[in-house]
Amino acid sequence: MKNSKFIRTVAPVLALVALLGQPAAAKEWTQITIGVEGAFPPYNLTAADGKVVGYDIDVANEVCKRANLKCQIVAQDWDSQVPSLLAGKFDAVLTMGPNPKRREVMDFTVPYARTSNTFGVLKSSPLAKLPKTGEAMSTNDKAAWEPVLKDIQAALKGKTIGVPLSTSQQQFIEETFKDTVTVKTYKSSEQHTLDLIAGRIDAVFDNIVYLRDAVSRPGNEEVAMAGPLLTGGIMATDTCIGLRKGEDDLKAKLDPAIQSMIADGTMKTLSEKWFKFDVSPK
Structure with missing residues (x-):
């Protein structure tokens, strides 16, 4: 009886340990919501008709196309971008420069612009x-x-x-x-x-x-x-897409899309369209 009771008691624990030991299943991202300021031209700005346009928007749309993602872009005040990301309102945020303070709470894609x-x-x-x-x-x-x-x-x-x-x-x-x-x-x-x-x-x-x-x-x-x-220093002069910590599956979709845009010259073309010079990472 003691052995039987021991097995009944321990078996669920062992099952839980086994479950926790399994690698987490990859999340299949098919759509994301992206935050942007909408008031930082020419990266992003709100046109007279209320539509948000700019380098960020063209980049995001092309990244989503290459990553096979359906993307909704939402304009919101800059100082609320990161809190909204962390709260789950956004899955990603644009025009985000990695610096030590931000790296404590979020992750970043590879850069899609490099400036000063x-x-x-x-x-x-x-x-x-x-x-x-x-x-x-x-x-x-x-x-x-x-x-x-x-x-x-x-x-x-x-x-x-x-x-x-x-x-x-x-x-x-x-x-x-x-x-x-x-x-x-x-x-x-x-x-x-x-x-x-x-x-x-x-x-x-x-x-x-x-x-x-x-x-x-x-x-x-x-x-x-x-x-x-x-x-240099704390200045975040690489421009990336900001992500929540641990969203490696989403990063794995976005990074190759950005890298392919840099490799085939699309990023350079978009840079020159909006900035009149090339800010694409080399």
Whole structure:
């Protein structure tokens, strides 16, 4: 009887252990919901008819086609993108740059764009003469960056810098110039540019793709880019699709689609369509 009772007691436990020891079945993704800001041209913007267009959208549609996925793209404020992803409202989010803080809570596809960050100022401002304007520079190269950083810190002392909210640009300015500047955050990049033109802030710090587009727009004739084109450190200058942690099956569908677009020149074509230059990863 003891043996019989032991078997009856232990058998369900052993069955559970065996079940837990089995590899998880791959999820068959057939459709996904993708979040996008809809206010970061030319990556993404909302047209007059309410339709969201831009580089991100063209890339996402082609990725979904190649990955055999039905995709719904939903525009939502930038600062709610990651919370919505983690809550399951979205399966993926666009225009997402991997940095250490984000990697703690989410995963990323391979990049579909590679860019840099710089300052936007008024042409009439003394800040238009920031050092190394237009020159590529990595903050990881301490020997080259630190002398330039000192000059920029001196030029920005006491100034107010606009940055898009919940971005690596905000993190970089707050950490690098925390004792030098006042940081003002904005829900969209377009909002900080309007404040720059109105004289309410002294400069903005943003992605080069956004700024190149902004300085060419009617009404922004007094805006210019200044300072080096920065990469490295906490700046998320690779543009990826953000995913929830552990969604390896979805990543396995999206990565090959992105890589094939880079390999056959589709990404380059879309880059030149929206940015007038190539931002496709090499």
